Amino acid sequence: MHCRSTSVRPQIPVISIVGGKSNSGKTTLLEKLIREAKGRGWKVATLKHDVHGFEMDQPGKDTWRHAQAGADIVAISSPHKIAILESVSEDQPLDEVIARIQGVDVIFTEGYKSGNKPKIEVFRSAVHQELFSKPEELIAIASDISFDNGIPCFGLDDAAGICDLIEEVFGFRGELS
Template identity: 40%
Template sequence: MKIYGVTGWKNAGKTGLMERLVTEITARGFSVSTVKHAHHSFDVDHPGRDSYRHREAGAREVLLSSRNRVALMQELRDQDEPSLDDLLKRLSPVDLVLIEGYKRDRHPKVEAHRQEPGNPLIAPDDPTIRAVASDTPLELDRPVFDLNDTKAIADFILGEVGL
């Protein structure tokens, strides 16, 4: 599987860019999966539901299945957070895995950047960032795309991974 990341600070436009890239790249006939890092606790289940009750009772894994989707929830309990490499091994094979976040990992990335939050660019100090997608013109030593030019960003990523 090929992997490519979208990184940046909070409110930089990462999730919107990820969503547009998945739509664009799957429309071209490629299969895509995503990995999203969360810096906080999250829950995909709801109190009172059967699967939630199973987890709360102490189950390490709860597999929820219907004819529309399958969700496997794994409680880490007292384990460390899995590495990105470990998480990627859990995915079914696809053409491309797009990774949101994981800015410290060493895979190739596009940095999403918006002027308004006022955050500094990560790219100048990070060679894994191969391009920047920004809402403002920038002078850098690597390609800079308009944050909303999804087609050009997708072309760049697909070219980088050889798809």
């Protein structure tokens, strides 16, 4: 009998930062969470969903020219960064995109409102009337008002409290634990 080694990839926690509308403060909260997580020694990945499409290449640059010539994947590498741009025929499922990310302690997503990952909803009373997410989808709310619905609620600036909750919920302390 031959035994084959199968490496099981440890499950990286994926947490979606969501809000009911544009300008709800998702990116601002995410910036604070990233800084706090990095201060705790976590390796952090982010994944932004853009339903409108995006361009990272600049017209006329070499990588842009490679893509214009028909390359399906264009990669660029420097001593400090690597970027890989892949042409796709349709929006890719969240789990397929996440499967490409390795070597981090946590993945934060922004813009995946209907994704199946645990969510932290950003709620600002000046912008929102009610929570966008279903309560069972939420691990926390970041808001300028309090909620009494059994879901942990943090101030919009309380990145430390939210990271404490992430450690508690996902049972880790960073450094690829």
